[in-house]
Amino acid sequence: xxxxxxxxxxxxxxxxxxxxxxxxxxxxxxxxxxxxxxxxxxxxxxxxxxxxxxxxxxxxxxxxxxxxxxxxxxxxxxxxxxxxxxxxxxxxxxxxxxxxxxxxxxxxxxxxxxxxxxxxxxxxxxxxxxxxxxxxxxxxxxxxxxxxxxxxxxxxxxxxxxxxxxxxxxxxxxxxxxxxxxxxxxxxxxxxxxxxxxxxxxxxxxxxxxxxxxxxxxxxxxxxxxxxxxxxxxxxxxxxxxxxxxxxxxxxxxxxxxxxxxxxxxxxxxxxxxxxxxxxxxxxxxxxxxxxxxxxxxxxxxxxxxxxxxxxxxxxxxxxxxxxxxxxxxxxxxxxxxxxxxxxxxxxxxxxxxxxxxxxxxxxxxx
Numbered sequence: 001x002x003x004x005x006x007x008x009x010x011x012x013x014x015x016x017x018x019x020x021x022x023x024x025x026x027x028x029x030x031x032x033x034x035x036x037x038x039x040x041x042x043x044x045x046x047x048x049x050x051x052x053x054x055x056x057x058x059x060x061x062x063x064x065x066x067x068x069x070x071x072x073x074x075x076x077x078x079x080x081x082x083x084x085x086x087x088x089x090x091x092x093x094x095x096x097x098x099x100x101x102x103x104x105x106x107x108x109x110x111x112x113x114x115x116x117x118x119x120x121x122x123x124x125x126x127x128x129x130x131x132x133x134x135x136x137x138x139x140x141x142x143x144x145x146x147x148x149x150x151x152x153x154x155x156x157x158x159x160x161x162x163x164x165x166x167x168x169x170x171x172x173x174x175x176x177x178x179x180x181x182x183x184x185x186x187x188x189x190x191x192x193x194x195x196x197x198x199x200x201x202x203x204x205x206x207x208x209x210x211x212x213x214x215x216x217x218x219x220x221x222x223x224x225x226x227x228x229x230x231x232x233x234x235x236x237x238x239x240x241x242x243x244x245x246x247x248x249x250x251x252x253x254x255x256x257x258x259x260x261x262x263x264x265x266x267x268x269x270x271x272x273x274x275x276x277x278x279x280x281x282x283x284x285x286x287x288x289x290x291x292x293x294x295x296x297x298x299x300x301x302x303x304x305x306x307x308x309x310x311x312x313x314x315x316x317x318x319x320x321x322x323x324x325x326x327x328x329x330x331x332x333x334x335x336x337x338x339x340x341x342x343x344x345x346x347x348x349x350x351x352x353x354x355x356x357x358x359x360x361x362x363x364x365x366x367x
Contacts, residue, residue: 015349019342026337027330036326044324049317053199059208060273062312064089064266064283066211066305068290070218071263073299075140077222078255079235080133084144085263086287087151088125092118092264094155094175097271097278098163101176110181111272115210118264125151126260130253140256148287159278174279184272205273207265214262219301231255263287292339298346311335 028038048054068085075082096118105113129147132138165176188196188203222228230251233241238248266286271278293311297304318331 015342015345018348019338019345022341022345023334023337026341027334030330030333030337031326034326034330036324040324041321041326041330044320045314045317048320048323049313052196054316056199056202056204057316058309058312059204060202060269060312061315062308063205063208063211063269064286065290065293065311066308067207067214067269068263068266068286069293069297069304069308070214070301071259071266072290072294073218073297073304074231074259074262075255076294076299077228077235078231078251079238080252080255080259081141082126082129082144082256082259082263083141083291084126084129084147084151084287085259085266085290086285087144087148088122088260088263089265089267089287090155090282090284091125091151092122093267093271093282094158094163094278095121096264096268097175097178100182101178101277104179104181107181110179111184114178114182114272115265115268118268119261120264122264123257123261126263127253127257130256133256134249134253159280163278165277172279172281174275174277176277178272178276182272183276184268186273202274205269207269207273210265211269214265215301215305266290289335292335296339296342310338 031038031041049058068089071085071088072082096114099117100110100114104110125147126144129138129140129143132143133140159173159175163175164173167176168174184206186203186206187208188198191204192198222231230241230246233244233246234248234251234255238252241251242248267282270283275281289311293304293307296310297307314331314334318328318334321328321330
């Protein structure tokens with residue numbers, strides 16, 4: 001019995017260890033191709049990335065990644081693939097910032113309404129793909145890709161022609177600035193009490209708390225509720241789920257709509273905590289990077305949190321590579337190698353586990 005437990009632990013550690021080794025080798029080869037030392041690159045990234053200021057930036061970078069990854073994981077658990085998170089979060093942030101700047105309410109209520117608006121817009125946009133999937137059989141991969149393009153064009157049009165604040169002379173098109181009641185307070189006051197001093201470049205977004213709450217809620221709903229069971233059953237085998245009384249089409253639509261609603265929140269950390277408006281500098285690529293975060297985290301709440309922090313650390317620390325004449329985009333290679341090696345390693349370990357289980361079952365039958 002003890003031997004079995006030890007082998008289980010070793011197998012659990014084998015995949016991430018193998019993935020780490022392979023990704024380090026690939027990343028080192030990429031650095032060597034620039035005629036630089038990989039050790040110098042890693043040391044520079046570590047030294048820069050572990051400063052207090054960089055760690056705060058890492059949390060701010062990881063927060064939208066994590067929220068968007070949860071949105072993607074919802075559809076993964078249902079056997080779907082929502083590639084449209086990028087468009088959903090963009091539209092959610094735009095409408096949330098625009099409508100939120102129209103009025104002044106008590107702080108908590110104001111922020112909640114902005115979130116509800118963002119979630120509603122994101123959910124409605126994703127529901128288009130859900131409807132096409134359920135009623136017309138259109139692949140959600142194709143429809144969400146197309147909806148991403150539409151969302152990009154629509155958000156640009158609305159910002160330039162309908163939502164832009166024309167009372168300013170800035171060249172950076174932007175919605176009106178959110179009133180103070182609609183701005184999410186940062187976490188620096190709390191961190192100050194813990195002995196962490198203010199750092200140049202800002203503090204930690206208050207939306208980090210929302211991300212943590214979403215992670216706990218995701219874990220509970222998926223693993224401890226009837227809805228979560230039906231969601232996983234639909235993803236595992238839609239036909240068997242339907243025979244068991246689960247309305248798989250209904251679950252498909254709900255999964256996409258819920259994914260879009262959560263995605264709508266992923267664009268708010270910077271809007272509520274930093275820029276306090278939607279402008280041309282709105283960060284892009286969050287939804288696509290979140291796909292990698294969800295895959296690397298195995299659609300698990302804790303795994304995705306670690307993955308988001310890792311991606312955030314790589315993105316922030318890679319900025320120091322310019323100091324030793326290495327292109328900071330090298331971190332993209334690091335991200336890609338980590339994801340690719342992880343997917344392959346987990347699949348190899350999974351198949352090895354199946355082989356071991358088959359052998360044990362054969363021995364049990366013979367006995």
